[in-house]
Structure formats: structure tokens, C-alpha cells
Amino acid sequence: MTITRIIKRCLFTVVIFAVAATTVFAQCELKPDEAKWLEGTMNAWNAVRKNELKLPASDLPWSVLFDEKCVHNINPDTRQFSNREGTRQVARTMAGEPLRIESSSHSGKIFLPDGQSIPSQLISFAANYDGDKRSFFVAALPSIWKNVEHLRQEKNVETLVRSIYIHELTHTYHRNFFARLNAIEKSMPDVDNFDDDIIQNIFSKNEKFNKAYTEEIALANDAVAETKPEKKRAIAKRLLDRMKQRRAMYYTGKDLKFAEIEDIFLTMEGVANWAAYRAAIADGLSENEASRLIRRGGKHWSQEHGILLFMIINSLSPNWQKAAFAKRPASIVSLLERAVR
Numbered sequence: 184m185t186i187t188r189i190i191k192r193c194l195f196t197v198v199i200f201a202v203a204a205t206t207v208f209a210q211c212e213l214k215p216d217e218a219k220w221l222e223g224t225m226n227a228w229n230a231v232r233k234n235e236l237k238l239p240a241s242d243l244p245w246s247v248l249f250d251e252k253c254v255h256n257i258n259p260d261t262r263q264f265s266n267r268e269g270t271r272q273v274a275r276t277m278a279g280e281p282l283r284i285e286s287s288s289h290s291g292k293i294f295l296p297d298g299q300s301i302p303s304q305l306i307s308f309a310a311n312y313d314g315d316k317r318s319f320f321v322a323a324l325p326s327i328w329k330n331v332e333h334l335r336q337e338k339n340v341e342t343l344v345r346s347i348y349i350h351e352l353t354h355t356y357h358r359n360f361f362a363r364l365n366a367i368e369k370s371m372p373d374v375d376n377f378d379d380d381i382i383q384n385i386f387s388k389n390e391k392f393n394k395a396y397t398e399e400i401a402l403a404n405d406a407v408a409e410t411k412p413e414k415k416r417a418i419a420k421r422l423l424d425r426m427k428q429r430r431a432m433y434y435t436g437k438d439l440k441f442a443e444i445e446d447i448f449l450t451m452e453g454v455a456n457w458a459a460y461r462a463a464i465a466d467g468l469s470e471n472e473a474s475r476l477i478r479r480g481g482k483h484w485s486q487e488h489g490i491l492l493f494m495i496i497n498s499l500s501p502n503w504q505k506a507a508f509a510k511r512p513a514s515i516v517s518l519l520e521r522a523v524r
């Protein structure tokens with residue numbers, strides 16, 4: 184699989200702005216403002232993981248964070264990363280967690296735990312390494328995000344980046360999904376862009392499919408806005424029926440595989456976006472502000488459909504997390520089925 188394909192599996196990974204450091208700096212370490220922001224983000228992640236996603240505590244996965252000049256490998260796997268030349272090693276505690284941080288300068292290229300490398304651009308994603316046994320997380324630090332043209336006017340940019348980190352850290356609990364996607368991708372060599380926009384890219388050209396999707400989004404928005412549980416449940420039930428009808432109509436014959444592909448991407452992106460939304464609320468935004476910040480216009484189907492479905496599932500069926508993060512995770516359709524019962 185090419186790195187482009189890994190990168191494009193997630194909303195917050197579009198390459199927007201290249202930052203190439205031309206000067207190599209001898210000494211790198213997290214700057215005080217970066218360290219403070221990162222500690223706040225780790226606290227936010229710990230709270231969302233425990234209180235919202237109901238996941239057990241675990242160490243921060245290998246995180247590769249970079250700014251314009253420096254790259255910091257936090258909790259790197261010592262079997263493949265130790266005593267690199269020019270690396271400054273620091274042991275420090277953040278958010279109550281002992282961390283090992285290895286910092287070095289970069290010259291525009293970031294090396295990843297899976298052996299690949301990426302340019303030091305605005306990016307954030309999670310992926311598997313070590314034969315799907317472990318997860319890593321890579322992201323640009325806030326200084327890079329703040330310099331992106333379309334985010335210059337965003338007054339909540341630090342909350343946005345923090346929420347995006349939490350979106351990706353949620354994906355570090357999706358190793359089984361990533362492994363399954365890798366296998367499915369291998370079975371579809373003719374598909375150029377196997378990413379979370381695949382359903383949109385293939386089926387949005389079909390007018391009837393497009394209309395069915397738009398109607399589902401309208402119903403999902405109605406269900407989210409409805410405050411009375413019984414009415415909310417009734418709208419969600421109609422939405423579930425519409426989803427099942429659409430899927431039964433289009434995902435047949437050679438296209439049967441798209442039922443599972445839609446399930447996986449909606450579930451992964453939905454829950455990660457919902458976690459980001461909860462993090463934005465915890466960071467001080469109102470529900471409406473957080474929803475706008477994370478959904479960003481709702482142009483990407485799997486992101487938009489997914490977060491709306493998890494907003495509905497969470498309000499109708501508060502204990503969905505165990506099934507969603509089980510060894511064989513429940514799909515979003517089965518979670519919605521339970522929620523409308």
C-alpha cells in the first residue's frame with residue numbers, strides 16, 4: 184500500500200500546505216508552548232477516552248509530532264528506534280504519564296514507524312505498524328496548522344487541532360479495521376483511491392443514490408435536533424430503514440463488497456469524529472460551535488454521515504462503546520439497530 188493511500192483514509196490528512204525546513208538545527212526539543220498545549224491535549228484525550236469512549240487506559244502510542252524544524256518521536260518503539268544520531272532524548276512526565284521523547288531536526292522529511300516517510304506538510308493520521316500489532320500517530324504541531332491559509336481566520340484553531348489529534352488517537356483503537364481495510368484493498372487492485380471517500384467517489388455520480396444519501400442526511404439531522412427521545416427514536420428508525428433499503432438496492436452482485444466497506448468507514452470516521460466533537464465541547468465550545476468546528480460543512484460523506492449517526496446512537500443507546508470497540512467491533516448499522524429498539 185502506498186503512503187498516499189494510508190494518508191487519504193482520513194479527513195484530516197489532506198495535504199494543503201508544504202513546509203520544508205531548509206536549515207538543519209542542531210538541537211531540538213519541545214518548546215514550552217508546544218509542551219503546554221500537548222499536555223492539555225493528552226489530558227483531553229485521557230478524559231475523552233475514559234468518559235466518552237469508555238476505553239481502558241493505555242500508554243500514549245508512538246507519536247511522531249513535528250513543527251517547521253523539529254520532529255519529536257514520543258514513546259518510540261525501542262526495538263527499531265534508539266540512539267539515533269543527532270537525537271536529543273528526554274524523559275518527562277506529561278498528564279501524569281511518563282514519556283520518552285526523542286527530538287531531532289528534520290529537513291522536510293518525516294520518517295514513520297512503518298518504514299515509510301512523508302514530507303513535513305500539514306497532516307495527521309493514525310496507522311498500523313509491526314504487522315498490524317501496534318498503532319502509531321503522526322501529526323503536524325499547531326504552529327503549522329495556524330499558518331494554513333484557510334485556517335488563518337479560524338478563531339478556535341487550537342481546539343480544532345486538539346480535536347483532530349483526538350480523532351486520530353481514537354483511530355489507534357481501530358487496528359482491526361485498518362487490517363481488514365488493508366486486506367480488502369488488496370482484493371480491489373483496480374480502485375485507485377481506496378480511502379474513506381470511496382463510496383462518495385463511486386456512487387455520488389448515480390443520481391438516485393445521491394438523492395437517497397441526501398435524504399438520509401436530512402433525516403439524521405432531524406433526529407439529532409429532536410429533543411424528545413421517542414420522536415428521536417422514530418426518526419432514527421426511519422433513517423435506519425432508508426439506509427437498509429439503499430444498501431440492499433445498490434450493494435449487490437459485484438458491488439456487494441461495498442456494504443462492508445461503507446460499514447467500516449462510517450464506523451471508524453463516525454466514532455473518531457464524534458470523539459473530536461466531544462473534545463471540542465470539553466475544550467469550552469457549545470454543542471453547536473463544536474458541531475460546526477468538526478463537521479466543517481459536511482462535504483465528506485463518511486465523516487458527515489458517521490458523526491450524525493454516532494450523535495444519534497449516543498443519545499439513544501448510552502452504552503454502545505463496548506460493542507463498538509470489541510475485538511470484533513460492531514458496525515454502525517448494528518449499533519443503530521440496537522439504538523432504535
Ligand SMILES: [Zn+2]
Nearest residue numbers: 193194452455
Ligand atoms: Zn479519521
